Amino acid sequence: MGYRITAKTDLSPIDYFVEVEAPHVAKAWKPGQFVVFITNEKGERVPMSVYKAENGKIGMFIRKLGKSSMQLYYEFTVGDELYSMVGPLGKPIKVKHYGNVVFASDAVCGQAENYATLKAMKEAGNYTISIQSFEDAAKVYPEEFLAKPVADEYYLTTDDGSVGIKGNYLDVVKELIEKDKVDIIFAGGKLGTLAKLAELTRPYGIPTITTVRQIMVDGTGMCGSCRILYGGEVRFACRDGPMFDAHKVDWEDVLKRANRFLEQEKLARERYLEELRARGVV
Amino acid sequence: MPKLIKERVPTPERPPEERVKSFVEVNLGYTFELAKQEAERCLQCPVEYAPCIKGCPVHINIPAFIAKIKEGDIKEALRIIWNDNTLPAVTGRVCPQEDQCEGVCVVGKVGTAVNIGKLERFVADYAHEHGIEEELLEEMIAGKECGKGRVAVVGAGPAGLTCAGELAKMGYDVAIFEALHKSGGVLTYGIPEFRLPKSIVEKEIDKLRKLGVKILTDHVVGKTVTLEELLGEYDAVFIGTGAGTPRLLNIPGILLGRIYSANEFLTRINLMKAYEFPEYDTPIAVGKKVIVIGAGNTAMDAARSALRLGSEVTIAYRRGREDMTARIEEIGHAEEEGVKFEFFLNPVEFIGDEEGKVKAVKFEKMKALDERDKRGKRKIVGTGEYVTLPTDTVIIAIGLEPNRIITEEATGLRVNPNGTLVVDENLMTSIPGVFAGGDAIRGEATVILAMGDGKKAAKAICDYIEERRKASA
Numbered sequence: 202m203g204y205r206i207t208a209k210t211d212l213s214p215i216d217y218f219v220e221v222e223a224p225h226v227a228k229a230w231k232p233g234q235f236v237v238f239i240t241n242e243k244g245e246r247v248p249m250s251v252y253k254a255e256n257g258k259i260g261m262f263i264r265k266l267g268k269s270s271m272q273l274y275y276e277f278t279v280g281d282e283l284y285s286m287v288g289p290l291g292k293p294i295k296v297k298h299y300g301n302v303v304f305a306s307d308a309v310c311g312q313a314e315n316y317a318t319l320k321a322m323k324e325a326g327n328y329t330i331s332i333q334s335f336e337d338a339a340k341v342y343p344e345e346f347l348a349k350p351v352a353d354e355y356y357l358t359t360d361d362g363s364v365g366i367k368g369n370y371l372d373v374v375k376e377l378i379e380k381d382k383v384d385i386i387f388a389g390g391k392l393g394t395l396a397k398l399a400e401l402t403r404p405y406g407i408p409t410i411t412t413v414r415q416i417m418v419d420g421t422g423m424c425g426s427c428r429i430l431y432g433g434e435v436r437f438a439c440r441d442g443p444m445f446d447a448h449k450v451d452w453e454d455v456l457k458r459a460n461r462f463l464e465q466e467k468l469a470r471e472r473y474l475e476e477l478r479a480r481g482v483v
Numbered sequence: 484m485p486k487l488i489k490e491r492v493p494t495p496e497r498p499p500e501e502r503v504k505s506f507v508e509v510n511l512g513y514t515f516e517l518a519k520q521e522a523e524r525c526l527q528c529p530v531e532y533a534p535c536i537k538g539c540p541v542h543i544n545i546p547a548f549i550a551k552i553k554e555g556d557i558k559e560a561l562r563i564i565w566n567d568n569t570l571p572a573v574t575g576r577v578c579p580q581e582d583q584c585e586g587v588c589v590v591g592k593v594g595t596a597v598n599i600g601k602l603e604r605f606v607a608d609y610a611h612e613h614g615i616e617e618e619l620l621e622e623m624i625a626g627k628e629c630g631k632g633r634v635a636v637v638g639a640g641p642a643g644l645t646c647a648g649e650l651a652k653m654g655y656d657v658a659i660f661e662a663l664h665k666s667g668g669v670l671t672y673g674i675p676e677f678r679l680p681k682s683i684v685e686k687e688i689d690k691l692r693k694l695g696v697k698i699l700t701d702h703v704v705g706k707t708v709t710l711e712e713l714l715g716e717y718d719a720v721f722i723g724t725g726a727g728t729p730r731l732l733n734i735p736g737i738l739l740g741r742i743y744s745a746n747e748f749l750t751r752i753n754l755m756k757a758y759e760f761p762e763y764d765t766p767i768a769v770g771k772k773v774i775v776i777g778a779g780n781t782a783m784d785a786a787r788s789a790l791r792l793g794s795e796v797t798i799a800y801r802r803g804r805e806d807m808t809a810r811i812e813e814i815g816h817a818e819e820e821g822v823k824f825e826f827f828l829n830p831v832e833f834i835g836d837e838e839g840k841v842k843a844v845k846f847e848k849m850k851a852l853d854e855r856d857k858r859g860k861r862k863i864v865g866t867g868e869y870v871t872l873p874t875d876t877v878i879i880a881i882g883l884e885p886n887r888i889i890t891e892e893a894t895g896l897r898v899n900p901n902g903t904l905v906v907d908e909n910l911m912t913s914i915p916g917v918f919a920g921g922d923a924i925r926g927e928a929t930v931i932l933a934m935g936d937g938k939k940a941a942k943a944i945c946d947y948i949e950e951r952r953k954a955s956a
Contacts, residue, residue, distance in 0.1 A: 229707050239664060243756070243763045243764060244763075244764050245763075245765040246755070269764055287663075287702070288706065288707065289707070418750050418751060419672075419750060421662050421703060421727070422728050422886050422888060423672075423728065423746055423886065424744060424746045424747035425731055426744075426747045428738065435731055440887070440888070451738075454738040454839075457740065457838070458738055458839070460838075460839075461741070461768065462766050464768070465760065465761075465766030466766070
């Protein structure tokens with residue numbers, strides 16, 4: 202069973218957008234859930250956040266970071282088929298009327314979740330506030346891929362201030378809290394920032410729901426690779442998450458566990474880059 | 484009365500020093516001549532008495548198929564086996580025969596039991612290699628009815644595959660919904676290549692496709708499609724989702740790096756072929772000194788896999804040698820290959836280094852009491868003495884429980900406290916028209932018991948659909 206690629210385009214020098222036909226997944230997907238794809242027969246199972254699930258297609262934002270994500274970028278084009286696409290996996294978030302809903306993100310998957318979550322939250326009658334953080338002006342996505350259209354209030358930040366507000370989403374969140382504008386905050390992206398966000402909102406008791414990205418194999422609760430400590434108990438990010446109450450997550454362990462396969466990941470990436478160089482692709 | 488031959492005809496095996504270097508199958512199986520010789524040892528107990536038939540969970544007519552081997556008629560031997568078991572190439576390799584058919588074999592009372600497992604495997608392999616299986620399959624397809632109803636099967640493991648095969652033979656249109664990208668369930672992700680080559684599993688699945696069974700991989704029932712949606716489209720549903728969730732130890736350090744559940748370790752290796760990394764993309768990080776916790780078949784599989792990745796491996800078990808639950812053949816193979824065993828050690832803490840990787844396991848020393856538990860194992864108690872073993876990789880193989888995805892979504896399904904599905908004597912769950920079998924109802928059992936359930940459920944599903952049809956007519 203093949204899953205045809207229907208669109209692929211650059212978002213920035215490091216990220217790209219890809220859209221894949223998978224009607225069985227698109228039909229059932231709800232915000233908060235993720236998918237798992239495999240590029241080809243020898244590929245790994247790659248868990249991925251969803252930007253859009255419409256018309257039988259799954260849209261994703263992907264960073265050219267590991268072998269699979271680079272392979273999908275360099276070797277697959279519109280019309281080609283992925284080997285596998287399964288989902289939706291994980292638990293959906295509760296979409297209802299909260300009041301002021303914030304989504305903050307500072308990395309590729311988080312940016313996808315930002316749009317997807319706030320779209321649903323806006324439809325549910327919330328006042329939506331989107332904060333999207335990028336490293337610098339060059340890394341900012343094209344206008345049509347930002348979460349602006351689904352945000353009643355929108356903030357863009359860059360680390361160096363080359364465009365938008367200088368700093369990252371934590372600075373904006375702080376201000377919003379001071380103005381008493383946050384009823385609930387969702388966030389996705391870099392684990393380190395999420396851990397800081399949890400500490401920032403904790404004293405105010407603001408509900409903080411964040412994606413906890415962990416290394417997965419199957420994505421269905423079968424292997425326990427993505428286990429985290431949550432309120433002192435073991436939970437699987439794939440089955441019980443991937444979005445959790447950030448105040449109950451043991452972030453120190455999460456940060457350590459995310460680095461378990463660094464050596465192997467580097468080896469696969471270097472080997473693949475060499476192959477690409479030899480073929481003159483990069 | 485044939486003359487009793489006490490000793491088994493040995494099956495050829497690859498020597499340990501050769502096999503620890505690769506994942507190729509260890510046991511080479513009988514040749515035609517050797518199989519005939521071994522078949523001669525069967526005393527041909529009459530069907531109504533034969534203990535082996537009673538000892539087999541699916542009651543294969545063992546003396547009859549062995550008699551056909553003696554005659555050299557492998558096609559008839561296969562036909563007899565297929566009456567009760569459509570996956571003999573698998574069960575011949577993975578059944579715990581010593582606890583079933585061979586355990587009660589009359590010959591075993593004076594010598595070693597007839598090697599029923601290897602004879603079963605021989606029939607399956609020989610028939611496949613010589614086109615006999617294909618012939619028999621074509622006969623079966625030619626005689627098959629169709630259009631008797633539509634059934635959805637959840638999970639393409641031993642229970643689901645068997646149920647689907649039986650229903651297809653009876654004339655039903657069957658669709659299997661499988662969560663992973665490959666079919667086979669535990670046969671594919673759990674049992675290693677050196678014990679059950681994946682080509683054999685694929686061959687069995689092909690057989691089902693030829694019988695008209697449709698397999699939809701990448702479909703998680705409970706997520707991609709709900710049970711209710713299936714019931715709207717199909718006349719009945721069979722749930723064979725297995726026991727796919729690992730039990731982990733509730734002790735400090737469980738989140739440290741390089742501590743794997745056996746499921747993660749084996750899935751990376753078997754399903755994702757991590758032993759061929761970086762040719763295949765899925766990695767596995769294994770150190771030089773591996774500790775496997777547990778002593779069942781899964782523990783042996785994990786230990787022998789780690790050995791093949793170049794590690795020194797120790798199995799640590801909280802009970803004694805005689806309490807190990809693995810098949811005797813697996814324990815024997817593990818020992819021959821150099822796996823070390825430590826008994827009466829119960830893990831109490833994982834100790835990590837600065838990077839968050841495991842560097843040692845602290846165990847409490849245990850001792851056995853004379854008293855026995857429900858399963859007939861000696862009870863154990865802690866001694867208050869501790870020992871710390873250095874390691875760089877830990878694999879936890881202490882058991883599995885059912886995956887909750889389907890029961891969390893389909894709240895009408897009644898569930899036991901241990902997560903297994905409640906079923907009646909016909910294997911029907913609390914939702915009419917929804918049946919279940921295998922580890923989803925048993926917790927953690929064997930391939931053959933799951934297949935037995937699949938077969939029994941197929942009959943019950945057939946009756947259920949027929950009755951409903953009569954009632955509505």
